[in-house]
Amino acid sequence: MLSSFAMPLLFLVIFGVGFNRIIGVLTPGIDFVKFIYPGIVTMTVLMTSVFSGLSVVWDREFGFLKEVLVAPLSRTGIVLGKAAGSATVATIQGSMLLVLAPLIGITLTPLLVIKVIPLLIMISVSLSGLGILIASRMRSQQGFHMVVQLIVFPLIFLSGIFFPVNDVPVWLQMIVKVNPLTYGVDAIRQIFLGGDFTAVPSAMQSGSSIMGITVFGHTMTVLEDVGVIAILGLVLILAATWSFNRQE
Amino acid sequence: MMSSARQVREYWTKMNIIEAENLSKRFGELIAVEKVTLNVIEGEIFGFLGPNGAGKTTTINMLCTLLRPTSGTALVDGYDIIRQRNRVRRSIGLVFQDPTLDEYLTGEQNLRFHAYAYNVPRSVRERRIGELLELVGLSDRRKNKARTYSGGMKRRLELARGLLHRPRVLFLDEPTLGLDPQTRRHIWEYIHTLRQQERLTIFLTTHYMDEAENCDRIAIIDYGRIVALDTPDGLKDSLGGDLVTLEAEDNQSAILELKERYRLSAEIHNGVIGFCVPQGERFLPGFVRGFQSRLLSIGVRRPTLDDVFLRLTGHAIRDQEADSMERMRVMMRSKR
Numbered sequence: 001m002l003s004s005f006a007m008p009l010l011f012l013v014i015f016g017v018g019f020n021r022i023i024g025v026l027t028p029g030i031d032f033v034k035f036i037y038p039g040i041v042t043m044t045v046l047m048t049s050v051f052s053g054l055s056v057v058w059d060r061e062f063g064f065l066k067e068v069l070v071a072p073l074s075r076t077g078i079v080l081g082k083a084a085g086s087a088t089v090a091t092i093q094g095s096m097l098l099v100l101a102p103l104i105g106i107t108l109t110p111l112l113v114i115k116v117i118p119l120l121i122m123i124s125v126s127l128s129g130l131g132i133l134i135a136s137r138m139r140s141q142q143g144f145h146m147v148v149q150l151i152v153f154p155l156i157f158l159s160g161i162f163f164p165v166n167d168v169p170v171w172l173q174m175i176v177k178v179n180p181l182t183y184g185v186d187a188i189r190q191i192f193l194g195g196d197f198t199a200v201p202s203a204m205q206s207g208s209s210i211m212g213i214t215v216f217g218h219t220m221t222v223l224e225d226v227g228v229i230a231i232l233g234l235v236l237i238l239a240a241t242w243s244f245n246r247q248e
Numbered sequence: 249m250m251s252s253a254r255q256v257r258e259y260w261t262k263m264n265i266i267e268a269e270n271l272s273k274r275f276g277e278l279i280a281v282e283k284v285t286l287n288v289i290e291g292e293i294f295g296f297l298g299p300n301g302a303g304k305t306t307t308i309n310m311l312c313t314l315l316r317p318t319s320g321t322a323l324v325d326g327y328d329i330i331r332q333r334n335r336v337r338r339s340i341g342l343v344f345q346d347p348t349l350d351e352y353l354t355g356e357q358n359l360r361f362h363a364y365a366y367n368v369p370r371s372v373r374e375r376r377i378g379e380l381l382e383l384v385g386l387s388d389r390r391k392n393k394a395r396t397y398s399g400g401m402k403r404r405l406e407l408a409r410g411l412l413h414r415p416r417v418l419f420l421d422e423p424t425l426g427l428d429p430q431t432r433r434h435i436w437e438y439i440h441t442l443r444q445q446e447r448l449t450i451f452l453t454t455h456y457m458d459e460a461e462n463c464d465r466i467a468i469i470d471y472g473r474i475v476a477l478d479t480p481d482g483l484k485d486s487l488g489g490d491l492v493t494l495e496a497e498d499n500q501s502a503i504l505e506l507k508e509r510y511r512l513s514a515e516i517h518n519g520v521i522g523f524c525v526p527q528g529e530r531f532l533p534g535f536v537r538g539f540q541s542r543l544l545s546i547g548v549r550r551p552t553l554d555d556v557f558l559r560l561t562g563h564a565i566r567d568q569e570a571d572s573m574e575r576m577r578v579m580m581r582s583k584r
Binding site: 063067072074 | 335338351367
């Protein structure tokens with residue numbers, strides 16, 4: 001409980017408060033802390049989900065995975081079961097961070113919570129798929145950690161958690177926009193901060209520069225972002241199932 | 249009607265519950281199992297005997313759908329191990345070499361998980377869990393975490409778990425490996441009880457010769473190939489009587505004399521000459537009187553499965569236990 005809270009808090013305090021003085025207000029009504037907060041909620045869910053794949057490696061090391069694999073269970077069921085388990089943990093962790101919202105100046109309305117939580121669940125199920133996919137090929141925890149650090153950390157840091165995506169150099173924009181996680185972060189951010197724009201009409205225009213990813217001149221809406229995550233999730237879960245089916 | 253038709257069939261012919269044909273498995277260059285063909289008859293205890301690294305576990309893993317054979321196929325309880333994997337999985341129970349328990353669950357919870365996974369009906373689940381825990385003597389520890397169990401208790405819990413869904417075949421991979429003699433004896437008692445109570449077929453692997461004696465039939469496997477398949481007595485009889493072992497001052501000339509004067513083909517292993525003759529006790533007195541080479545020692549005994557193995561493969565089963573890795577390397581090289 002405490003440790004799952006400590007890491008995001010650390011990011012929020014160190015990056016947020018630390019840079020807030022220099023960066024200050026990004027756009028009227030939104031300072032840097034407010035900007036990264038939705039990103040950090042998403043990051044917490046992403047990390048917990050991916051790392052939950054570790055439980056598959058544990059099961060393999062303890063031998064329990066054999067008991068599961070030799071049972072007359074469908075491989076899709078095994079993968080979805082694992083994903084559901086880790087989504088539960090990840091979503092609870094993400095939701096716990098909602099408590100911090102008022103401290104940062106975001107008003108939690110019931111509608112906001114109702115929108116955020118299902119999206120967190122969706123992101124978490126999708127990314128658990130990635131964790132399980134990696135784990136299905138790993139024999140040791142060390143191997144798993146190595147692959148996660150090599151693949152997942154870059155994905156997370158290049159998903160626009162810490163900077164407005166539309167404002168960085170073109171080469172970086174290209175990488176970030178190819179990264180599907182970007183759209184997850186963006187969807188959560190739009191839900192959290194969307195209200196603030198309508199409250200401050202002057203922010204409407206400049207707001208587009210910090211939210212809503214522009215792809216080929218089109219600015220992604222929340223629903224389109226959700227679509228990207230849905231497709232990503234489907235692909236990852238299918239890949240994980242396939243990989244489970246093939247392993248020996 | 250169905251059951252009576254089946255009874256009639258069983259009366260006339262003993263059913264094969266496992267039929268493997270030319271089952272092979274390669275791992276890259278290594279041929280782990282080569283063209284294994286065997287039938288296991290319903291209700292028997294079938295033993296798979298061979299040194300570590302001979303391909304026993306690989307064969308079991310193929311039969312229980314954990315490994316896909318490179319070529320060949322097998323039927324377990326009438327279902328194809330490649331095309332009907334879920335049907336096979338439903339028909340079999342397994343106890344692996346290494347523990348496969350969830351250590352953070354209690355003994356009872358481990359069994360309950362298994363019941364869910366195999367769709368054991370709720371109405372019979374708790375009663376069966378109770379009965380099986382009783383059978384393996386773990387009733388008083390059912391609420392303890394599996395983590396706190398000793399090696400023998402874990403194995404017994406797995407045995408109970410493997411039976412929970414009433415499988416037709418129970419696979420036991422080295423069921424007594426690493427257990428103390430007392431626990432080993434207990435496990436064997438359970439195995440015999442089970443066969444009587446549950447009319448179960450048991451397929452087990454072992455590299456303990458004395459345990460192989462408990463089986464109805466044994467397949468001897470070496471370097472991935474089955475070199476013999478028979479009852480324990482049949483295998484021992486195949487050597488042709490009793491085993492005479494002797495040490496001579498000059499072993500080479502003794503072997504030559506055995507060959508030329510007695511027409512006996514003898515083999516030397518660890519400095520001891522061994523050969524088989526019918527009715528060894530009667531053979532010995534005359535032989536000792538007439539033998540020209542100087543004898544240092546001589547003995548006669550019923551052959552053991554060790555001797556059978558030695559005769560069939562040219563090496564003792566114990567020889568390679570220490571260096572199964574070396575064997576793998578040799579096999580790799582020979583396949584290049």
